[in-house]
Amino acid sequence: MSGSYNLIRLHGFGDIAREHRRSRPHLLAAVDGGTRLTYADFDRRSTRLANALADQGIGEGSRVLWLGQNSHRILETLVACAKVGASLCPANWRSSVEEVKALIADYTPHLVIWQEAEVGETMRAARADAGGDARWVQHDLDGPDGYEALIAAGDEQDRDLRISPELPLLALFTAAFAGKPNAAMLPHSTLMYQNLLISRGQMIDERSVHLNSGPLFHIGTLLGTLATFHLGGCNVYTPRVDARTLLELIQAEKVTHAFVPAPTIAQIREINKDGAYDVSSLWSSPAAPEWKFPMCMPADAPMLRQMGGYGQSEVMGLISFLFLGGTGAGRVSPMAQVALLDDAGREVPAGEVGEFAVRGPLVMAGYLGAAAENERRSRFGWHLTNDLGRRTEDGSLIFVGPKMAMIKSADENIYPVEVEACIRQHPAVADVCVIGVPDPVWRQNVKAVIVLKADASVGEAEIVEHCRARIASYKKPKLVAFVTALPKIPGTQFNDRKAIDAAHGGGGYPSFG
Numbered sequence: 001m002s003g004s005y006n007l008i009r010l011h012g013f014g015d016i017a018r019e020h021r022r023s024r025p026h027l028l029a030a031v032d033g034g035t036r037l038t039y040a041d042f043d044r045r046s047t048r049l050a051n052a053l054a055d056q057g058i059g060e061g062s063r064v065l066w067l068g069q070n071s072h073r074i075l076e077t078l079v080a081c082a083k084v085g086a087s088l089c090p091a092n093w094r095s096s097v098e099e100v101k102a103l104i105a106d107y108t109p110h111l112v113i114w115q116e117a118e119v120g121e122t123m124r125a126a127r128a129d130a131g132g133d134a135r136w137v138q139h140d141l142d143g144p145d146g147y148e149a150l151i152a153a154g155d156e157q158d159r160d161l162r163i164s165p166e167l168p169l170l171a172l173f174t175a176a177f178a179g180k181p182n183a184a185m186l187p188h189s190t191l192m193y194q195n196l197l198i199s200r201g202q203m204i205d206e207r208s209v210h211l212n213s214g215p216l217f218h219i220g221t222l223l224g225t226l227a228t229f230h231l232g233g234c235n236v237y238t239p240r241v242d243a244r245t246l247l248e249l250i251q252a253e254k255v256t257h258a259f260v261p262a263p264t265i266a267q268i269r270e271i272n273k274d275g276a277y278d279v280s281s282l283w284s285s286p287a288a289p290e291w292k293f294p295m296c297m298p299a300d301a302p303m304l305r306q307m308g309g310y311g312q313s314e315v316m317g318l319i320s321f322l323f324l325g326g327t328g329a330g331r332v333s334p335m336a337q338v339a340l341l342d343d344a345g346r347e348v349p350a351g352e353v354g355e356f357a358v359r360g361p362l363v364m365a366g367y368l369g370a371a372a373e374n375e376r377r378s379r380f381g382w383h384l385t386n387d388l389g390r391r392t393e394d395g396s397l398i399f400v401g402p403k404m405a406m407i408k409s410a411d412e413n414i415y416p417v418e419v420e421a422c423i424r425q426h427p428a429v430a431d432v433c434v435i436g437v438p439d440p441v442w443r444q445n446v447k448a449v450i451v452l453k454a455d456a457s458v459g460e461a462e463i464v465e466h467c468r469a470r471i472a473s474y475k476k477p478k479l480v481a482f483v484t485a486l487p488k489i490p491g492t493q494f495n496d497r498k499a500i501d502a503a504h505g506g507g508g509y510p511s512f513g
Helices: 003-008 013-021 039-055 074-084 097-107 120-131 147-152 188-202 221-229 241-254 260-271 371-377 418-423 460-468 496-506
Strands: 029-032 034-039 061-069 087-090 110-114 135-138 167-172 182-187 207-213 233-235 258-259 337-341 356-359 382-392 397-402 408-410 413-416 431-438 441-452 479-483
Touching: 003 260, 013 039, 013 074, 013 188, 029 039, 029 074, 029 413, 034 039, 039 074, 039 097, 039 147, 061 074, 061 382, 074 167, 074 233, 087 221, 097 120, 097 182, 110 120, 135 147, 167 188, 182 188, 182 496, 188 221, 207 441, 221 233, 221 258, 233 241, 241 260, 241 441, 371 382, 408 441, 418 441, 418 460, 431 496, 441 496, 460 479
Parallel strands: 029 233, 061 087, 061 110, 087 167, 110 135, 207 233, 207 258, 441 479
Antiparallel strands: 029 034, 167 182, 337 356, 356 382, 382 397, 408 413, 431 441
């Protein structure tokens, strides 16, 4: 193929904004408080930011870290990174100081964009200890060290760099398989292929208004955000989930799509039981009867009518969909292959349990800086998910459960090994097993079953506070039990989680059959 056509065929995530500026210049792209940006405005700002980044040496392979709550500036920065070949990580703003320090050490960003409001104390403490030579820019600051000043430093002339869509663009910290999260690196093409399928499933087009009410470090929110952007709809932003604020935005902006977790929908129903807020753009009545899942969409959207699927962050959220047909977790995306493999890498027959293994452009480009894990996960020529499932005779997928223990609290995945690693740092702890116990509101709560060292003494509150200071608050145990010993799997030194679950009320783990 002619070299010129190799360049002509390139289409990256930043090119979406360029074409929206031509095709949809006057359509609303973003609403964030008093900020309202058309697609012409949005592309102009992302171009200036891209040029400012490039002028500071940020380009192909560089990494940008976002340490703050929801803002239109996250998507703006993602597009700017796309235009220069860099990647963006929107990190969990609820993280502890120690977690932020570890994240900075792992991701080694060239630029950190951070927030003072509500989380500034944590971010400043992490910055003081993290070291490194990254530039820090405060996004909620008016002044020379603020985000708007950074944009103002870039010129408006689009340099139109041709960027390979196979370069990593979005980094999501996930999979605490070794006691700490790891950054899954997702290329431009992965985002774009998924956007097209999500837009079909959720009925997203240029008339859609997506409320970014879930955290933008969460793949569940990002799926709607990115698809809405790709199809030319409007993204509305709120810093964090607050039931009354969501009602106000739904009414004011005529929201058609949103991410609303179960505890928040209960609050919305209580606040709006008299119908004071008009939610007719999203739900048919104040009781929101169509709500089935945090990803809210029109009642006749294929994904809502046939809710179900299987996925993980490493495959851009979902790799199978019930709305594509079948039963259980549905059929595999047209942009992927899925095999069920045994421990030797052989495909198992229909009906037998094996590990979900995935191929295709929806798969990440690997975990950042985790060569050994990347080699292990790809050793059979497939991405190994660490999740078990089976295939029915009609080709549908059934999710059985994670190979490693995972707790599901509301919409957050909590890996016991990570919480256990934190608790083991306490000088009084000899051994620990973290389990999930059923909860009617949150699905599961975290429970720590602890063996103390000889002559050591510590209370439940101290263990909880120990965790709160080191990991995100939602991961800390809500329940603590002290025992003299933990049962082991015969012939090993590994804790017998099934026996511990049975003795301490464990259960409610994620499973679809």
